[in-house]
Amino acid sequence: MATDASVSLNEVLQKDEGTLIQNWVDAQVNAPTFRADRTSRQELMDQSRRFMTLLREAVRSGELDIMGHGWTGVRQMLDDLSVARAQQGFSPSETATFIFALKQPIFDRLQGGGSSEAPRRLWSTNTLLDRLGLYTTEVFQRGREQVIVRQQQELMELSTPVVTLWDGVLALPLIGTLDSARTQVVMENLLQRIVDSGAAIAIIDITGVPTVDTVTAQHLLKTVAAARLMGADCIISGIRPQIAQTIVHLGVELGSVVTKSTLADAFAIALKRLGLAVQKQSSAPRRRDEEGTDARAAADRGEV
């Protein structure tokens, strides 16, 4: 029966191929999922023609299992097409429409015979096209997942800088949500830098952390505890009013961890602990456009 279905499909594909492709491309263009901004009729025409050639070869091989050897060419083409469309920003259904649009023209032709075999042929062709359509979706998904994995890795690499504010004072400006994997990287980076630089004080700034839940707080506390075990003090800064509220509502116990609302406050405390102070230079007043840079400029001049 399988062979019977492939024979009838073969006939349909052989007969009047030009019109079939024409109808198919029409169906694709008229579908609500057609993206005029991403692709053109001409491009679709080329793709459809290429696919049809491969499909005919596959059907002629007599196999109806699309994972079979005879379908390698078809799968290859669908792989390329789906990956390309995933990268161009098509949606999965927009990509799968390429196959599903072929149903109508083929069914019209299969029905034309009017024989008693028609429903069965329709069914097997339907199954075949469904499988091909689902295949494009799977490949599409895989392409997207690869993009996501790559982005995650990139994010992991660039998101955890440890900066030296002063000799013996490190700062770790955290940006973005803290999950377990990221905390691990952050913690390791910070502790390694503490060893390398021999810093006695580390400031963890969470201004860029959008929300703090119990898990995030737990991670922060772990980092602080680990730094303390190595002999460095941690100060948590950049706590926004909402976050302060959340921390209290959640009942998170920060214990003896020193918290400050801004990085500047934390830095001031750090300098104080090191026995340093920032002073305004009374002589040689220098005009500065930005007031905020005054303190830092004074510190840069070594006025401590």
Place this chain on the structure above:
Amino acid sequence: MERIPILKMGEYLLVTIQVDMHDRLAMTLQDDLTSRIVSARAKGVLIDISALEMVDSFIGRMFGDIAAMSRVLDAETVVVGMQPAVAITLVELGLSLPGVRTALNIERGMDLLRGLVAARGRDDAGSA
């Protein structure tokens, strides 16, 4: 039997752990150190673990115990040179050792110890 050497430097004791600790060794160290604190009338203990690369919960707890025991024997304890991996492990094990003082290296540890011992001396003088 394998032992970890305990060096006496004035009123301080210096312990440098340079081998991987196993449970028996840890227990021996605890015994040796407590008796040494008493016999040497030490005021401070400095434990250098910069060469220690692996810990388990038993060894982790031992540091806490040693610190607590020394305190009872009137000596301050400072643990120095903990490696990042060891610190992370201890925290993940839930051992943040709140009773143990820590410092980055021997030099800072010594400074801290001197400060602690001096402060304790002042306290004793004040309360007497």
